Amino acid sequence: MKDIKAIDRQYVMNTYARFDLLIERGEGSLCYDENGREYIDLTSGIGVNSLGYSDADWAGAVAAQAGRLNHTSNLFYTEPCALLAEKLCLRTGYDKVFFANSGAEANECAIKLARKYSYDKYGEGRSKVLTLVNSFHGRTISTLSATGQNGYHKWFFPFTEGFEYVAAGDIGALDKAADGACALIVEFVQGEGGVVALDKEFVQKAYDLCRRRDILFIADEVQTGMGRTGRLLASEHFGIRPDVTTLAKGLGGGLPIGAVLALGEAAGTLGFGMHGSTFGGNPIVCAGAGVVLDKLDGKLLADVERKGEYIRRRLADCEGAANVSGLGMMVGILPAHGTAKDIAKKAITEGLLVLTAKDRVRLLPPLTITDAQLEKGMDILTGILNGKETI
Numbered sequence: 001m002k003d004i005k006a007i008d009r010q011y012v013m014n015t016y017a018r019f020d021l022l023i024e025r026g027e028g029s030l031c032y033d034e035n036g037r038e039y040i041d042l043t044s045g046i047g048v049n050s051l052g053y054s055d056a057d058w059a060g061a062v063a064a065q066a067g068r069l070n071h072t073s074n075l076f077y078t079e080p081c082a083l084l085a086e087k088l089c090l091r092t093g094y095d096k097v098f099f100a101n102s103g104a105e106a107n108e109c110a111i112k113l114a115r116k117y118s119y120d121k122y123g124e125g126r127s128k129v130l131t132l133v134n135s136f137h138g139r140t141i142s143t144l145s146a147t148g149q150n151g152y153h154k155w156f157f158p159f160t161e162g163f164e165y166v167a168a169g170d171i172g173a174l175d176k177a178a179d180g181a182c183a184l185i186v187e188f189v190q191g192e193g194g195v196v197a198l199d200k201e202f203v204q205k206a207y208d209l210c211r212r213r214d215i216l217f218i219a220d221e222v223q224t225g226m227g228r229t230g231r232l233l234a235s236e237h238f239g240i241r242p243d244v245t246t247l248a249k250g251l252g253g254g255l256p257i258g259a260v261l262a263l264g265e266a267a268g269t270l271g272f273g274m275h276g277s278t279f280g281g282n283p284i285v286c287a288g289a290g291v292v293l294d295k296l297d298g299k300l301l302a303d304v305e306r307k308g309e310y311i312r313r314r315l316a317d318c319e320g321a322a323n324v325s326g327l328g329m330m331v332g333i334l335p336a337h338g339t340a341k342d343i344a345k346k347a348i349t350e351g352l353l354v355l356t357a358k359d360r361v362r363l364l365p366p367l368t369i370t371d372a373q374l375e376k377g378m379d380i381l382t383g384i385l386n387g388k389e390t391i
């Protein structure tokens, strides 16, 4: 048998520190390596497989669409794209959507939209984009600029100009930085930053400030969106409707998609020829995303909330969890013993997949995980968290 890991290491650019595990197939919240060994998945990729691995209805819609029309250019209309846009807008209350292929691309579009919105109304000199310290917005040159972590601002100079970082919670600093700004971008729960939820009062004050000064409030819900926190959009927890919301990870159910939702005036800002994407709105991807959205009904959202509470209850009783953060089924765990990375490695040896974010173990289970699978996964995880001698 070919040594796939060795071939990958030789021929794929070495940008990922992969775990020593080859995943061959999956079903629901279980996946299997090349030896048929089973793993309980508490990762969903990284919050992507919202319906788990290869959900039958999702796979059926994707396969049917692949057999009917795989792609056409955005010079023509297609049904899956239009129907997904309609569904997204009706479910979220937004007016229009732009389809991209990833989270970073969706954020790029949001940044372009905000600068154009401000240019149209106020002319030059109002192009600054405010983001939060410890944020993560993507890997393109501009979204790295938007990312408020110095560790990402290396090697690739020059980065896109016009970004300023404000500490989450510091409304005074935000007010000071607001001169010359066209947008504020926030993650309601900073995912890559360590699963840190924003303070509700700060979010509402920041939103009011943006309203007063006609600064677009952009929610990067690439990780928090699509039911992850127990609401379709995490903004619902905070009682605000951002001008712009970006989605990606969980939207496609495993296929690449990004979406930029915009409200009112912002929805009309980008006109013919001002933005575009060859693959954006691909019929196969949109057909799959349509199934994800259909399945994400009130019952599943209530289930997500309940399962999130269950996870938190288990961790509250777990001596090895020093602190638990996040919202819904987006969970960060500061281990009392050992490092997050070592815990994730140990978990693999015990048939469990978990993620890390900074110094935390991060859980993003499939939204559809069964109670029994979740219970077994939490048994394994709490056992590892408590078993200090084994790490």
Ligand SMILES: *Cc1c(COP(=O)(O)O)cnc(C)c1O
Pocket (backbone or CB within 6 Å): 101, 102, 103, 104, 105, 107, 136, 137, 138, 139, 187, 191, 192, 220, 221, 222, 223, 248, 249
């Ligand atoms: C993952 C992520 C991105 C980047 O998404 P890609 O699809 O990898 O480009 C941007 N913002 C947030 C909040 C994310 O979690």
